[in-house]
Structure formats: C-alpha cells, structure tokens
Amino acid sequence: MFFATNILGGIVKFIQRLLMTIAIVLSACFTISAQGTDSSLSGVVTDPSHAAISGAKVTANNKSTNFEQVVTTDTNGAYSFLNLPIGTYRVIVEQSGFRKTAVEVTLETAQKARQDIELQVGEAQQTITVESAAQDLSTQDASLGAVINNNTVADTPLYLRNWDDLLRLVPGVQSNRYTDQSGATSAGRTGAFNVHGVHSLQNDFILDGIDNNTFSENVQELSTQSSRPSVDTIQEFKVITNPYSAEYGRSPGAAVVVTTKGGSNEIHGVAYEYLRNNFFDANDFFSNRSGLDKPKNNQNQFGGSIGAPILHNRLFGFFNYEGTRISRGVSRISTVPLANERVGDFSAAAATAVGVSAYPTIYDPSTGLPFANNQIPQGSIDPFAAKIMALFPTPNLPGELNNFVRNALAYR
Numbered sequence: 001m002f003f004a005t006n007i008l009g010g011i012v013k014f015i016q017r018l019l020m021t022i023a024i025v026l027s028a029c030f031t032i033s034a035q036g037t038d039s040s041l042s043g044v045v046t047d048p049s050h051a052a053i054s055g056a057k058v059t060a061n062n063k064s065t066n067f068e069q070v071v072t073t074d075t076n077g078a079y080s081f082l083n084l085p086i087g088t089y090r091v092i093v094e095q096s097g098f099r100k101t102a103v104e105v106t107l108e109t110a111q112k113a114r115q116d117i118e119l120q121v122g123e124a125q126q127t128i129t130v131e132s133a134a135q136d137l138s139t140q141d142a143s144l145g146a147v148i149n150n151n152t153v154a155d156t157p158l159y160l161r162n163w164d165d166l167l168r169l170v171p172g173v174q175s176n177r178y179t180d181q182s183g184a185t186s187a188g189r190t191g192a193f194n195v196h197g198v199h200s201l202q203n204d205f206i207l208d209g210i211d212n213n214t215f216s217e218n219v220q221e222l223s224t225q226s227s228r229p230s231v232d233t234i235q236e237f238k239v240i241t242n243p244y245s246a247e248y249g250r251s252p253g254a255a256v257v258v259t260t261k262g263g264s265n266e267i268h269g270v271a272y273e274y275l276r277n278n279f280f281d282a283n284d285f286f287s288n289r290s291g292l293d294k295p296k297n298n299q300n301q302f303g304g305s306i307g308a309p310i311l312h313n314r315l316f317g318f319f320n321y322e323g324t325r326i327s328r329g330v331s332r333i334s335t336v337p338l339a340n341e342r343v344g345d346f347s348a349a350a351a352t353a354v355g356v357s358a359y360p361t362i363y364d365p366s367t368g369l370p371f372a373n374n375q376i377p378q379g380s381i382d383p384f385a386a387k388i389m390a391l392f393p394t395p396n397l398p399g400e401l402n403n404f405v406r407n408a409l410a411y412r
Contacts, residue, residue, distance in 0.1 A: 263316025
C-alpha cells in the first residue's frame with residue numbers, strides 16, 4: 001500500500017511538473033510572437049508636490065488571469081511595462097512613507113497607454129484606490145485609428161459572418177461591395193477595403209502578432225488574409241490608419257491588428273448557430289425575368305467555444321470549433337443545341353425557322369461529299385454522339401446563342 005501510494009504521488013508530481021513546463025514554454029512563445037498585439041503602459045510616479053519618486057515598486061496585475069509584472073521607477077519617477085496582454089489591470093504603487101495606491105487600467109490591442117500616479121503621504125498599510133479615465137486618443141505616439149471591442153463584434157449582425165465587415169465602422173475606411181454575381185472582378189472576395197484612398201492590397205493584417213497577409217497579385221484566394229478566424233474567437237481588433245509606429249510599416253495602407261480570445265481563471269463559453277435560407281429571400285430580378293425559381297442560398301455556421309483555467313493563475317486554455325455548410329446557386333447563361341441541330345438538320349429551311357442566317361455546309365466524312373440538303377441522315381449519326389446530345393438540356397430562351405438559363409449550384 002505504501003509502495004502504491006508513493007508511485008501515485010510520483011505520477012502526480014510528474015504531471016504537475018510537465019504542465020508547469022508546458023506553461024512556461026507557451027508563455028515564452030506568447031511573449032515572443034504577440035509583440036504586435038500586446039499593449040504597453042508607462043507613466044510617472046510623484047508625490048503631492050509633483051516631485052518624482054524614485055525606487056517605487058509598481059505592480060501590474062491582470063484581473064482575469066492574475067498575470068503579474070513588477071518594475072521599479074527610475075530617478076525621474078518613470079516606470080514602463082513594454083509588453084502586457086490586453087485586459088483590465090490593477091496597477092499598484094508602493095513606497096515607504098506613502099500610502100499604497102491602486103489604479104485600474106484597461107488596455108486595448110496595440111495600445112500605448114500612459115497612467116501617471118500621485119502618492120499620498122501616510123502609512124504603507126493604507127491603500128488608496130483611484131479611478132482611471134478612459135483614453136480615447138493616444139498620447140504616446142501620433143498614430144490614428146480605432147479599436148472595435150468584443151461587444152461590437154458579438155452584437156453586430158454580420159452578413160456571411162465576416163468580422164471584417166466591421167472595418168467600415170472606422171473613419172477613413174471604404175469597404176468594397178461584396179457580390180456573388182459571376183463576371184464581376186470582386187465576385188466572392190471578402191475583406192477588401194481602402195483607407196484614405198490607398199489600394200486595398202496595400203493593407204497589413206496581423207493576427208496575434210503574426211503576419212497574416214496573402215501575397216498573390218490579384219487575390220486568387222478571394223481574401224487578403226491568409227487565416228480568417230471565426231467571429232467568436234476574436235476578442236477585439238484595432239485598425240491603425242496612419243501614421244504608424246516603429247513596429248508597423250509593411251504597407252502604406254492600414255494596419256489591422258487582431259487579438260483572439262484566451263482562457264482565464266473563470267470558465268466562459270458560447271454555443272451558436274447562424275442560419276441563412278433561401279426560404280426567407282425574395283427572388284432576384286434575372287431569375288424572375290427568365291421564369292426561374294429563386295436560386296438556392298443556404299448557409300449554416302454552427303459551433304462553440306470555451307475558455308477555462310488548466311492550472312489556476314498559471315496555464316489557461318481556449319478552444320473553438322466552427323462548422324460551415326453552404327449551398328448556393330448562381331445564375332448561369334449558356335448555349336445549347338437547337339431542336340433541329342440535335343437531329344442533324346442544318347438545311348436552309350431549318351435555319352430560317354430558327355432565325356439563323358445560314359449553317360455551314362456539312363460533309364459526309366466517309367465520302368467527303370456534302371450531305372443532301374445539308375441534313376445528316378439518322379443512320380449516319382454515331383450512337384455515342386446521340387447519347388451525348390441527349391444529355392444537353394433543351395433551350396428555354398429564344399435565339400441561337402445564350403439560349404439556356406439556369407440557377408446553377410456554385411458550391412457546397
């Protein structure tokens with residue numbers, strides 16, 4: 001019994017150490033890769049006379065994950081946190097002879113925030129809580145832009161559930177119109193937009209600090225982004241129109257910095273179903289004109305996400321699944337053989353009857369001579385060719401060309 005207990009205890013310790021190692025590795029990877037989406041926080045600590053306080057301990061504590069960083073003010077009373085994951089932080093300042101002061105600060109994607117803190121003389125055991133005002137403009141650089149937060153992402157109805165439709169909420173952004181019509185240069189393309197007149201292919205997409213751009217010259221991928229995360233995985237995103245800070249500048253257009261969700265000390269999740277069905281649609285003009293039923297346009301997107309702690313205050317997990325089922329019809333116009341052509345009648349009388357100026361002369365391949373009256377005898381028509389001809393639909397529009405219209409299924 002003692003031996004079995006020792007083995008069980010050893011296994012538990014091994015698993016704990018393994019999880020700790022994974023947490024450290026993931027934390028290091030996140031710190032390295034997410035520099036484009038992390039925020040920074042800086043400021044100056046002063047006393048009531050506005051004199052700088054050096055050597056003060058400044059702690060930034062993330063309220064949802066308990067992630068913590070500690071720095072010390074320099075001789076000028078300045079402190080700086082260079083890389084902080086987005087979220088709400090409790091910034092605590094401590095120095096002997098002064099009351100402990102706590103300020104709550106919310107950091108957004110790629111934000112360079114500033115929070116100056118004034119300490120009051122008193123006992124260190126006393127704590128003063130100060131409310132921080134939201135910063136609408138960046139005071140640390142000259143960049144212009146806007147942050148679209150999770151509430152907007154979650155609550156806004158999105159056509160085709162494309163989160164980048166929200167880009168048009170940012171001043172200076174002109175989104176390209178989406179179309180399914182064949183022949184249009186933008187047919188099926190999503191996520192294209194112009195900022196202050198700059199071409200849509202000159203924007204820079206960053207996903208969790210990683211380059212997320214396609215590099216084709218004419219967007220064969222139908223998207224300017226390599227990876228298109230689900231709407232329900234996005235925490236928030238920031239559109240920086242201009243001018244850029246030093247960490248940006250790949251393209252002269254806008255920089256779109258996307259931050260996905262992560263786990264926290266609380267379990268949170270969502271399940272969803274997005275339904276679009278042609279039952280709710282009206283028929284389009286071209287289908288009505290041709291006497292066709294409205295094309296199929298069904299879309300189902302379903303899934304869910306969950307975030308939870310794996311090791312409290314140390315390791316967190318977030319999982320998302322989304323399934324997409326699309327069945328969509330597109331109007332197609334094509335040319336099919338006329339009734340006389342299906343039976344080999346290319347005579348002058350048949351041409352006049354169907355409104356064709358004249359058929360070319362048809363020759364008998366066995367003799368090299370023209371067929372009498374430009375009509376192919378039934379016995380000379382190859383049976384395999386006749387079977388192939390039977391697969392063609394009959395015309396439903398007048399004329400020799402563009403005489404068949406249908407609502408074809410584009411993809412599933």
